[in-house]
Amino acid sequence: MQKLKNFVKRFIKKDGFIYKVIRKFYHILSSIKYRIVNGKNIKKQNKHYSKQVELAVQKINNEYKGKDYIVFYNPTWLGVANSTKGLFKNIVPLEQVFGKKNIKKIAEAVINNNIKSVIFSQIVDGWVDVLKKIKELNNDIIVKVIWHRKLL
Numbered sequence: 001m002q003k004l005k006n007f008v009k010r011f012i013k014k015d016g017f018i019y020k021v022i023r024k025f026y027h028i029l030s031s032i033k034y035r036i037v038n039g040k041n042i043k044k045q046n047k048h049y050s051k052q053v054e055l056a057v058q059k060i061n062n063e064y065k066g067k068d069y070i071v072f073y074n075p076t077w078l079g080v081a082n083s084t085k086g087l088f089k090n091i092v093p094l095e096q097v098f099g100k101k102n103i104k105k106i107a108e109a110v111i112n113n114n115i116k117s118v119i120f121s122q123i124v125d126g127w128v129d130v131l132k133k134i135k136e137l138n139n140d141i142i143v144k145v146i147w148h149r150k151l152l
């Protein structure tokens with residue numbers, strides 16, 4: 001595929017219509033190939049992330065109802081996870097969040113449990129969407145993001 005792409009680049013102008021059509025077609029084929037080759041792994045990964053969302057919602061519902069704040073952190077990022085655990089009491093482990101359904105579950109759990117402030121320890125894929133959904137559902141909730149940095 002890459003050889004074909006390089007061949008086309010040599011003979012067709014990069015700002016021309018034909019090049020743009022071929023580029024789009026190449027992108028579509030590459031995406032299809034990726035889904036075919038990695039489909040099983042993608043499904044397994046999405047299932048894992050959905051389970052993590054369920055565990056996070058369960059923790060919010062069981063432990064943090066009516067609390068002043070909760071902090072989301074990614075437990076797989078060890079340095080960030082340890083510093084978050086050291087700084088805060090009301091912590092919720094949460095990995096990447098994919099899909100509108102999972103985003104809505106997290107946001108509704110925060111809203112339904114009357115949590116006043118949500119802190120995101122770093123930003124993981126999908127968390128920006130969770131943040132937006134929380135603000136969309138209840139604009140009065142305070143949302144903060146902590147960015148960790150290694151001191152030299």
